[in-house]
Every structure is written in structure tokens, then in C-alpha cells.
Amino acid sequence: MASWDRNTIILLDLVKQPENARCADCGAPDPDWASYKLGVFVCLNCSGTHRDLTDVSRVKSIRLDNWEDDLVEFMRRNGNAVAKAQYEKSVPAFYYRPQQHDCVVLRDQWIRAKYARQEFTGKNGHLQKAYSSGKACEKSTILSNVPACQTYTSKVAKAIISVRNMNAVFQPEKVGHQNGLQITYMTEDRTRNLFVYHENGQEIVNWFNAVRAVRYAYLRKALAPANDSELMPLLTTRSLKEGYMEKTGPMQWEPFKRRWFVLCSVDRKLLYFKTPMDALELGAVFIGTEAHGFSVRETPTRGSRGSRWRYGLTMETPDRNFIFMCEQELEQRDWIKAFQQVIAQPLLPQHYSSKEERREELSFMAWTVHCAQRPFFLFLVEANMKRKKS
Ligand SMILES: [Zn+2]
Structure with a gap:
């Protein structure tokens, strides 16, 4: 067996080990690349940033490139766990560790911060x-x-x-x-x-x-x-879902208007804006639990009165029913699923801090009670x- 065949087999075996089975930088499964200067296994996306950092990292494809014996031995002695102990030794609790699907700048800067600037080795003040x-x-x-x-x-x-x-x-x-x-x-x-x-x-x-x-x-x-x-x-x-829907007013005979909606699951609110880049919200709806009278359901198309869009949903709250119209059926299903997810979440202590506030919270503007308090x-x-x- 040629040594590069044997070395590829060793590398493929190494990358199956639990500590190497995910990209050292973003956690993507089954990394295909490795830095033979840092001893880490990384995904294709992260290998792109490593390729830019020629002073600290050099990458090869595990399957497609030829590996010399000493480089394979280096990978065997190091690997993701060893590198993590060194390069992520002192990552502050608040520091965001990017995931596979995060935007490019977050992943790119995480890799640069770790290896090029060595911000987390504990040696850098x-x-x-x-x-x-x-x-x-x-x-x-x-x-x-x-x-x-x-x-x-x-x-x-x-x-x-x-x-x-x-x-x-x-x-x-x-x-x-x-x-x-x-x-x-x-x-x-x-x-x-x-x-x-x-x-x-x-x-x-x-x-x-x-x-x-x-x-x-x-x-x-x-x-x-x-x-x-x-x-x-x-x-x-992060918002659970964002996108355009049409909404009517509280009487439900007002003309439907297209609005940009943002659903936040952590603070249980649905915000709406005129456009995605608007500075100020036009309105907000607090979303409680089913036990407090909140529910969502599909709305028959014929009830939509003047809406240009066909796929409706009704969100029922203790004080008012909201009718929203979506352009696509898929959007309608996604919105219903997202609302159901928020409604099914238990109310947490940050949603209310006293019984009085909890009572308030059941009305739409409840969170303003909390916001009105002085910040730390x-x-x-x-x-x-x-x-x-x-
Ligand atoms: Zn990655």
C-alpha cells in the first residue's frame, strides 16, 4: 500500500474520533479539511479563513491531498481537543462562539481571534x-x-x-x-x-x-x-421568524395593509413595522400561553375582506383577535408553527416579576411595565x- 493511501486511511480514522468529528471552529459535522500547522480538523467553510492565515495555519484536504508521514503524525498527536485546550483556554463566558450557519464575519473573526490574535490562550491581556x-x-x-x-x-x-x-x-x-x-x-x-x-x-x-x-x-x-x-x-x-404579512385593524373591516412582522420568542412578542429597515415599531402584541387564552389557527380565505393575499391565520388573544394574511401557503404554515411554538412555551420569571405585573402581562402592552423600570x-x-x- 502506498504511504499516501495509508495516511489517508489514518486521517479518515482520526476524523471519526468524537473530538474530531465536528469542525474545530464552527461545529459542522464531518470536517473534510485539516490544518497541519494547528493540528485541527475543520469544515470546508472554515478552511477558507485558515487559508488566509498563512502565518499560523496551512490546510489540506483529508481525502484529496497527499499527506506526508510527519504531518499525519502531527495530526494524530494534536487534534481538535488538544487545540481547544490551548486556543480556547480562556474564552469569556459572554463571548459568542459561532455555529455552522452563522454569518461569515462571525465565523471568520472567531478563527482569527483564536489562532492569529490568540485572544483566548490566557497569555494575552x-x-x-x-x-x-x-x-x-x-x-x-x-x-x-x-x-x-x-x-x-x-x-x-x-x-x-x-x-x-x-x-x-x-x-x-x-x-x-x-x-x-x-x-x-x-x-x-x-x-x-x-x-x-x-x-x-x-x-x-x-x-x-x-x-x-x-x-x-x-x-x-x-x-x-x-x-x-x-x-x-x-x-x-434572535427573532424566531420575520417576514411580510397583511393585517387589518381592530374592527377587522379596515383595509388590509402589508407590514413587516418580527416574532421574538424570548420576550414573547410580535412586533410590526412598515418595512424591514424601519427604525420604530408601529405596534406590538404580547403572546401569552394557551392557559391565558392565546391560540392561533388557519383562517378560511373567504373571510379576508379585501386582502390581496390569500392565506390567512387568526391569532386569538384575551382582548382581540388578529387576522393576518400571507402571500404563500408555506409562509402561512411557518407563521402558524412559529406562533404555536411561542404559545406553548411556559411563562418565565423574566416575563413577570410580581403577581400584579403578571396580571398586567395578560394585556397586550404588558412588557412595557418592565421596560418602565429603571435599568441597572x-x-x-x-x-x-x-x-x-x-
Ligand atoms: Zn467550520
């Missing part, structure tokens, strides 16, 4: 300064209302954003930029969107993790004694992020 604890972040400043594509230079903060209801999530498609970030927060009683990007991937990912760092510091106090596994899902809230921290950041005009 700069990380704490970059993201800082909640205490330091209280002193930093965020600038919203930056004119589109202009760098902000003034020393005066244009907005003070409470950490309490703040959320940052990458939305490259919506923002129309590969580093597009959507920051959401409450202003008075309404949800406000801020769409920003930064040409530098490291900058925007640092901002994303800085938001997570202050959220983490805040929630540790606000939800004490919750542990990290309970807090982690609350640091970044004010989050102010200073940045030269560019704002996408919404």
Missing part, C-alpha cells in the same frame, strides 16, 4: 480591555443617529441606550452589508432599530461581543442567582460605526 466588564462599559459610549456613511466625530452622545432591553444581532441580508448589525432597544415604550456596519470585521464583531458583555454583567445582577447556562440564551435574542446600567459607546439609513 488585551481581551479584557477590548470588551471589558460591565463596569468599564458603563463608561463607554454609543452613538446612534450617525448620518449615513459619515464618521461620527462629536463628543456628545446622541442616544443613551438601556442595557435592559438591548439586543445586537447580525443581519447582513437585511442591512445589505456583510458586516451589517441590527441593534434593538426600547425608547419610551417602543422598540427602536438601529442598523450599523463597519468595514472592519474585527471592529463589528468586537462591538457585538461588547453588547453581549454588558448584557451579561447586567443580567447576572438582575436575574441573580441564575447561572451561566440560563443567562447565555438571553445575551443575544446605561450603555453608552463611542464608535465610528456607520449607520445604514433606515
Whole structure:
């Protein structure tokens, strides 16, 4: 047997071992590539970033390339578990570890942070300064209302954003930029969107993790004694579903209007906007449980009165029934499934903090009770992020 045949068999055997069976960087199953400088098995997507980091990493295909004996021996002695112990030794609890389907900038910067900048080996002190604890972040400043594509230079903060209801999530498609970030927060009683990007991937990912760092510091106090596994899902809230539907007014004879809907399962609310890039919500609906009178069902087409779209659904709440129309049947099914998922979730302590508030919560604007309370921290950041005009 030729040595490269034998070496391929050894590598294929190595990559089947549990610690190597997923990409070292994004967790994708069955990695096909390996870095023979770092000793890690990675997926095709992550191998692309490794290929750019020629100083620290060199990749080969496990199946297609020839492997010399000493490189195979190096892979055998190292592997994903050994590399993880070294390069992910001190990843802060709040730091986001990207998954297979996350956007490119998150995966790309995670790999650069780990191996090229060695931010998590425990030997590098700069990380704490970059993201800082909640205490330091209280002193930093965020600038919203930056004119589109202009760098902000003034020393005066244009907005003070409470950490309490703040959320940052990458939305490259919506923002129309590969580093597009959507920051959401409450202003008075309404949800406000801020769409920003930064040409530098490291900058925007640092901002994303800085938001997570202050959220983490805040929630540790606000939800004490919750542990990290309970807090982690609350640091970044992704919408369960977004998309256009048509809605009518409370009397249900008003003309149907097309609106952009966003369903958030963590805070159990359905927000609607005129367009995906709107700054301010037009309205919001709290979604309780079935025991509290919330349900969703398909609506017969003939009841839609003037809607251009055919596939309807009705969401029943204790105070009002909402009729939504979808353009496609598949969309209608997806929305019904998403609403059912939220309705089936048990109410959690963060949805109410006293019996009085729980009573309030059963009406639509219940979460504003919580938002009206004073936040622990004010989050102010200073940045030269560019704002996408919404
Ligand atoms: Zn990967």
C-alpha cells in the first residue's frame, strides 16, 4: 500500500474520533479539511479563513491531498481537543462562539481571534480591555443617529441606550452589508432599530461581543442567582421568524395593509413595522400561553375582506383577535408553527416579576411595565460605526 493511501486511511480514522468529528471552529459535522500547522480538523467553510492565515495555519484536504508521514503524525498527536485546550483556554463566558450557519464575519473573526490574535490562550491581556466588564462599559459610549456613511466625530452622545432591553444581532441580508448589525432597544415604550456596519470585521464583531458583555454583567445582577447556562440564551435574542404579512385593524373591516412582522420568542412578542429597515415599531402584541387564552389557527380565505393575499391565520388573544394574511401557503404554515411554538412555551420569571405585573402581562402592552423600570446600567459607546439609513 502506498504511504499516501495509508495516511489517508489514518486521517479518515482520526476524523471519526468524537473530538474530531465536528469542525474545530464552527461545529459542522464531518470536517473534510485539516490544518497541519494547528493540528485541527475543520469544515470546508472554515478552511477558507485558515487559508488566509498563512502565518499560523496551512490546510489540506483529508481525502484529496497527499499527506506526508510527519504531518499525519502531527495530526494524530494534536487534534481538535488538544487545540481547544490551548486556543480556547480562556474564552469569556459572554463571548459568542459561532455555529455552522452563522454569518461569515462571525465565523471568520472567531478563527482569527483564536489562532492569529490568540485572544483566548490566557497569555494575552488585551481581551479584557477590548470588551471589558460591565463596569468599564458603563463608561463607554454609543452613538446612534450617525448620518449615513459619515464618521461620527462629536463628543456628545446622541442616544443613551438601556442595557435592559438591548439586543445586537447580525443581519447582513437585511442591512445589505456583510458586516451589517441590527441593534434593538426600547425608547419610551417602543422598540427602536438601529442598523450599523463597519468595514472592519474585527471592529463589528468586537462591538457585538461588547453588547453581549454588558448584557451579561447586567443580567447576572438582575436575574441573580441564575447561572451561566440560563443567562447565555438571553445575551443575544434572535427573532424566531420575520417576514411580510397583511393585517387589518381592530374592527377587522379596515383595509388590509402589508407590514413587516418580527416574532421574538424570548420576550414573547410580535412586533410590526412598515418595512424591514424601519427604525420604530408601529405596534406590538404580547403572546401569552394557551392557559391565558392565546391560540392561533388557519383562517378560511373567504373571510379576508379585501386582502390581496390569500392565506390567512387568526391569532386569538384575551382582548382581540388578529387576522393576518400571507402571500404563500408555506409562509402561512411557518407563521402558524412559529406562533404555536411561542404559545406553548411556559411563562418565565423574566416575563413577570410580581403577581400584579403578571396580571398586567395578560394585556397586550404588558412588557412595557418592565421596560418602565429603571435599568441597572446605561450603555453608552463611542464608535465610528456607520449607520445604514433606515
Ligand atoms: Zn467550520
